[in-house]
Amino acid sequence: MSTAAAFEVARDGRRLTVSLRGDWELAKERPDTASLGSAVQQGDELRFDCAGLGEWDSALVALIVKLHGTAEAVGGAFVEEGLPDGVIRLLTLAFAVPEREDARRHRGRAPLLERLGTAAVRRVERARAVATFVGETTFSLVRFVTGRANLQRADLWVHLQEAGAEALGIVTLIAFLIGVILAFVAVVQLQKFGAGIYVADLVAIGVVREMGPIMTGVIMAGRTGAAYAASLGTMKVNEEIDALSTVGVDPIDFLVLPRVLALVLMMPLLALYADLMGVLGGATVALSMLDVTLSQYFVQTFASVDLVDLFGGLAKAVVYGILVALAGCLRGMECGDSAAAVGLATTSAVVTGIVLIVASCGVLTVIYTNLGI
Numbered sequence: 550m551s552t553a554a555a556f557e558v559a560r561d562g563r564r565l566t567v568s569l570r571g572d573w574e575l576a577k578e579r580p581d582t583a584s585l586g587s588a589v590q591q592g593d594e595l596r597f598d599c600a601g602l603g604e605w606d607s608a609l610v611a612l613i614v615k616l617h618g619t620a621e622a623v624g625g626a627f628v629e630e631g632l633p634d635g636v637i638r639l640l641t642l643a644f645a646v647p648e649r650e651d652a653r654r655h656r657g658r659a660p661l662l663e664r665l666g667t668a669a670v671r672r673v674e675r676a677r678a679v680a681t682f683v684g685e686t687t688f689s690l691v692r693f694v695t696g697r698a699n700l701q702r703a704d705l706w707v708h709l710q711e712a713g714a715e716a717l718g719i720v721t722l723i724a725f726l727i728g729v730i731l732a733f734v735a736v737v738q739l740q741k742f743g744a745g746i747y748v749a750d751l752v753a754i755g756v757v758r759e760m761g762p763i764m765t766g767v768i769m770a771g772r773t774g775a776a777y778a779a780s781l782g783t784m785k786v787n788e789e790i791d792a793l794s795t796v797g798v799d800p801i802d803f804l805v806l807p808r809v810l811a812l813v814l815m816m817p818l819l820a821l822y823a824d825l826m827g828v829l830g831g832a833t834v835a836l837s838m839l840d841v842t843l844s845q846y847f848v849q850t851f852a853s854v855d856l857v858d859l860f861g862g863l864a865k866a867v868v869y870g871i872l873v874a875l876a877g878c879l880r881g882m883e884c885g886d887s888a889a890a891v892g893l894a895t896t897s898a899v900v901t902g903i904v905l906i907v908a909s910c911g912v913l914t915v916i917y918t919n920l921g922i
Contacts, residue, residue, distance in 0.1 A: 552570070552571040552572060552603055553571045553572070553577075553578065554569075554570070554571040554572055554573045554574075554577065554578070554579045554580060555569075555570045555571050555580060556568060556569050556570065556580060556582070556585070557570070558584075558585065558588050560588075563592055563593055563594055564593070564594045564596060565588065565589060565590075565593045565594065565595050565596065565625075566596045566597070566598055567585065567595070567596070567597050567598070567616070568597075568598040568599075568600075568601070569597065569598070569599050569601070569602045569609070570601035570602065570603075571601070571602070571603050572603040572604040572605065573602070573603075573604075573605040573606070573608050573609035573612070574604055574605060574606045574608055575606055575607060575608045579608060582612055582615075585612075585616060585619075586615070586616070586619045589616065589619045589620055589623055589625060590623060590625070591623045591624050591625065592623075592624060592625055593620065593623070593625040593626070594625065594626045594628060595616060595620045595625055595626065595627050595628060596628045596630065596631055597613075597628075597629075597630075597631040597632050598631055599631055599632060599633055602633065605633070605636070609636065610636060610639050610640075610643075613632065613636060613640065614640070614643060617640070617644075678883070679879065682875070682878075682879050682882065683875065685801045686801060686805055686806065686809060686875065686878075689799070689801045689802050689805065689806045690806065690809075690810075692802065693802075693806060693810070698802045698806060699798055699799055699802045699803055700802050700803055700806055700807050701803070701807070704803075704807045705807040705810060705811060708807050708808050708810075708811035708812075709811045709814065709815060711773070711776070711811070712769070712773050712808075712811045712812045712815040713811075713814075713815040713818065713819065716768070716769065716772060716773065716815075716819060717819075717822065719768055719772065720765060720768055720819050720822060720823050720826070721822075721826050723764055723768055723823075724756075724761060724764060724765070724822070724823035724824075724825075724826035724827045724830070725826045725827065725829060725830040726830065727756065727760050727761075727764055727827050727830065728752055728756055728826065728827035728828060728829065728830025728831040728832075728833075728834075729830040729831070729833060729834050731751065731752050731755050731756065731760070731827070731830075731831060732748055732751075732752050732830065732831035732832075732833075732834035732835055733834050733838075735747075735748040735751040735752065735831075736748050736834060736835065736838045736839060739751075740838075740839075745835075745838075745839040745840075745841070746839070746841060746845065746846075746849055747849070748831065748834075748835050748839065749831065749832075749835065749846050749847075749849035749850045749853065750849060750850075750852075750853035752827065752828060752830075752831030752835075752850075753828055753831070753850045753853050753854045754853055754854060754858065756823075756824055756827035756828060756831070757824050757827075757828075757854050757858050757859055757862050758858050758861060758862050759862070759910070759914075760827060761820050761821075761823040761824040761827055761862055761866075762820045762823075762862045762863070762865040762866040762869060763865070763869070763906060763907075763910055764823060765816065765819050765820045765823045765866060765869070766816070766866065766869030766870070766872075766873060766902075766906040767903055767906060769812065769816065769819070769869075769870070769873050769902075770873045770876070770877075770898075770899055770902030770903050770906060771899050771902075771903075773812055773873065773874075773877065774873040774874070774876055774877035774898050774899060774902040775877065775895045775898055775899050776877070777808050777874065777877030777878050777881055777898065778877045778878075778880040778881040778884070778891075778894045778895045778897070778898035778899075779881070779891060779894070779895045780881065781804060781805075781877075781878060781881025781882055781884065781894075782880070782881045782884030782890065782891040782894040782895065783891055784804070784881075785881065785882065785884045785885075785886070786884065786885075786886055786887065786888065786890070786891060790804070790882070800882070804878075804882075805878045805882070808874055808877070808878055809871070809874040809875065809878065811874075812870045812871075812873060812874040813867060813870045813871055813874060815870070816866045816867060816869060816870030816873075817863040817866045817867055817870075819866070820862060820863055820865075820866035821863065824859075824862065828850060832846050832847070832850075857922055861917055861922050864913075865909075865910065865913055868909055868913065869906050869909065869910075872902060872905040872906060872909060873902040873905075873906070876898050876901040876902040876905060877898040877902065879898075879901075880894040880895070880897045880898035880901065881894055881898070
């Protein structure tokens with residue numbers, strides 16, 4: 550018959566006896582045991598009387614472990630005699646290996662200077678790790694140019710296809726819609742002044758110099774950069790990268806370099822294709838909303854954009870490709886040893902890639918302006 554859990558505390562000098570009665574199970578109601586801890590005083594000998602104990606599970610074990618810790622904290626003695634044999638065996642297993650000092654979460658907040666110092670040290674270590682990775686990749690590129698890099702040429706062609714031809718669909722859609730949006734906004738505003746033909750100028754300059762490369766970079770950060778981080782992170786979890794190092798193969802040469810080369814080579818081509826799609830999107834809106842012909846629109850487009858604008862945008866695309874590829878590969882190589890870490894690495898690769906693209910876009914725009922480009 551099931552009986553409610555209960556306890557009694559009896560003191561005889563320094564001997565403190567805890568009598569346990571009823572069923573101590575997680576699924577059943579149990580009394581508040583907060584008073585038990587305060588009942589244990591310095592130098593007490595803690596004993597147990599389990600003659601009336603019924604069914605029990607980990608609820609009882611957790612209580613005994615807590616009282617054991619309380620007795621040790623006040624310098625008392627813990628006597629296992631009187632406890633069920635199963636509880637004694639579980640306690641032996643629980644205390645067989647001492648608890649690590651850093652196993653528990655510390656709720657106390659460190660002083661401000663300590664937190665600032667810790668953050669600064671982490672930033673320096675992080676910067677050192679990034680610089681090391683970039684340096685290793687650069688040396689790997691030098692080995693590739695001199696014909697000493699240990700990589701599979703077939704892998705390079707596969708990555709070229711993944712970062713190039715397989716990305717044309719999404720690049721086509723996004724670039725065309727960007728051109729449509731720019732043209733629609735320009736038409737609405739320029740028609741007020743009778744300058745509708747200059748929609749071609751705005752769309753061409755905006756797409757070729759800025760929006761084409763930057764949108765292509767963002768697309769590749771979310772598509773290819775994430776794929777790089779996920780694939781390398783999965784290899785890290787499966788210890789495939791460690792296996793390559795064990796057999797004497799440089800993981801940077803074999804895994805990172807083909808991906809970086811593929812994205813850097815494909816980014817300017819994709820950006821050029823995005824420029825074309827953006828201009829076509831703008832032409833679609835202009836022809837449907839303005840009284841212009843297709844030839845007039847493209848004559849105005851070619852008159853507004855020169856080779857300096859075109860190659861300036863392509864140079865930005867190369868920079869974005871380098872940043873996205875390095876961010877994806879870095880996060881993948883730094884991935885932890887769990888499945889959850891792969892997801893975190895993928896998310897971090899996308900966020901890092903997009904942030905680097907936007908930041909570098911601002912820097913390059915300032916440089917271009919100062920150089921008169």
